[in-house]
Amino acid sequence: MEQTQYTNEYQKPSKVNAVLIGGLVIGAISGVPGLSFINCCCCAGIIAGGAVAVLLYKKEIQNRELFYFESSDALILGILSGIVGAFVSTFISVLVYLAIGPIDVELLLTLLRKLIDRMESSGALPPGTMDEYLQDIEESLSRGLTLGKVLQELVLSLIVYPIFAMIGSLLMYGVGGRREREEKV
Amino acid sequence: MTPHSSKIRALCLIASFLWWTGIIAAPYFKSHGNDVEARFLYALYGKVCHQSSDRSFYLWGEQCAVCIRCTAIYTSFLLGTLFIFFTAHYHRTSMEVLHPGPLTKYLLLVAGALMLVDVGLSFTTLYKSSTASRILSGMCFGLTLSWFLIPLMAEAVSRIYTLQRK
Numbered sequence: 001m002e003q004t005q006y007t008n009e010y011q012k013p014s015k016v017n018a019v020l021i022g023g024l025v026i027g028a029i030s031g032v033p034g035l036s037f038i039n040c041c042c043c044a045g046i047i048a049g050g051a052v053a054v055l056l057y058k059k060e061i062q063n064r065e066l067f068y069f070e071s072s073d074a075l076i077l078g079i080l081s082g083i084v085g086a087f088v089s090t091f092i093s094v095l096v097y098l099a100i101g102p103i104d105v106e107l108l109l110t111l112l113r114k115l116i117d118r119m120e121s122s123g124a125l126p127p128g129t130m131d132e133y134l135q136d137i138e139e140s141l142s143r144g145l146t147l148g149k150v151l152q153e154l155v156l157s158l159i160v161y162p163i164f165a166m167i168g169s170l171l172m173y174g175v176g177g178r179r180e181r182e183e184k185v
Numbered sequence: 186m187t188p189h190s191s192k193i194r195a196l197c198l199i200a201s202f203l204w205w206t207g208i209i210a211a212p213y214f215k216s217h218g219n220d221v222e223a224r225f226l227y228a229l230y231g232k233v234c235h236q237s238s239d240r241s242f243y244l245w246g247e248q249c250a251v252c253i254r255c256t257a258i259y260t261s262f263l264l265g266t267l268f269i270f271f272t273a274h275y276h277r278t279s280m281e282v283l284h285p286g287p288l289t290k291y292l293l294l295v296a297g298a299l300m301l302v303d304v305g306l307s308f309t310t311l312y313k314s315s316t317a318s319r320i321l322s323g324m325c326f327g328l329t330l331s332w333f334l335i336p337l338m339a340e341a342v343s344r345i346y347t348l349q350r351k
Contacts, residue, residue: 030232040235041304042255071341072348152228160232167330170337175290 013060015077022053022081022169026161027088033096043164049085050078050168058176071173078169082162089161090154097145109134189346193339194270201263201331208256212247226250240319253316254300257323258330265331293333296325 026049029035038045054074061069112134207226215223230236230250242249242256249256300322307314 037235039233042258042300043233046233070344071337072344075338075341075345156229156232159229164233167334170334170341174333174337175294 012073013057013064015057015073015080018053018057018060018077019080019084021056022049022077022165023084023088025049025052026081026085026165027092030085030089030157030161031092031096043160046082046085046161046164047168047171050081050165050170051172053077053081053165054169054172054176069173071170074169074173075166078166079162081169082165083158085165086154086157086161089157090150093153094145094150189343190339191273193342194266194273194335197335197338198263198266198270201259201266205259205263208250208259209244211250212244215247216245223247252319254304254319254323257320258327261324261327262331265328266335269331269335289329289333293326293329296322296329300326 026046029038029045029048035045038048054077057073057077058069061073116134207230211223211226211230214220214226227236227250234251234255236248236250237252238248240252240254242253251259303314303318303322
């Protein structure tokens with residue numbers, strides 16, 4: 001009985017590259033203090049990471065011309081990207097804190113306040129938009145870094161990021177055009 | 186019909202309900218002195234929302250765990266999931282019939298675009314989004330998202346289950 005290659009899941013291209021890059025996107029957006037604001041827009045950063053993973057894997061599959069990209073692939077890519085993203089974002093947050101520590105938290109906050117004041121005076125930003133966000137950064141940086149805080153961040157990220165990355169990956173799969181899977185024996 | 190469709194839809198419904206409940210539970214815990222639980226929930230939802238105090242609902246005198254727009258999205262997502270669950274169950278309809286077609290996709294894109302416009306313009310001095318615009322845009326997006334996402338999720342999980350059994 002002839003078995004076509006694309007019915008054998010084990011012969012599909014590896015998802016590792018797509019997952020790692022998707023996770024890096026999530027981690028970079030979520031971990032860097034200025035960029036993490038993007039996640040306040042309905043976790044756009046995390047969703048984008050899941051979508052990136054799907055785009056990369058879809059390209060990989062299309063290059064091979066023998067496989068169909070399925071919703072199950074998108075689901076797995078999203079969840080795994082989210083998990084990787086959680087670790088990466090925690091790691092980057094720790095690095096950022098360790099890097100900023102010697103420079104001085106106050107200096108960073110002064111620079112951020114000046115930038116925001118300039119944007120508000122030029123009319124690019126309505127006054128008061130970033131006040132709470134600035135306050136959160138100040139509180140977060142002033143509290144200090146402990147193992148407990150790092151673990152708490154990691155656990156919370158591991159709960160949230162895979163869910164929203166999965167949503168992003170399924171959205172990209174659904175919106176980006178689906179192909180009906182042929183069953184051949 | 187994809188195998189285990191009803192179970193997957195039920196799981197999605199339970200998950201959305203739990204997520205939605207957390208939004209309400211945070212102010213409840215805080216107002217009743219359960220600070221540990223409240224802090225955990227606020228920290229959890231803080232990962233996905235700015236939690237701005239002037240853009241959130243208040244229950245029991247305390248702020249909800251997410252902003253008005255996010256509350257609208259999650260509430261309408263839950264309602265959409267509920268609708269899909271009961272429609273498929275009582276009409277014994279195959280998930281393929283409820284599968285997102287081109288119309289669902291375009292509705293989702295339109296709802297998403299409207300929400301992005303509402304969010305984007307509020308960062309300028311030209312336009313300030315109101316509570317009504319946040320609720321409306323959030324509800325449209327959440328509803329279309331559930332209609333689009335739940336069948337895809339059911340299909341994906343079914344496929345994984347089928348592959349594992351081979």
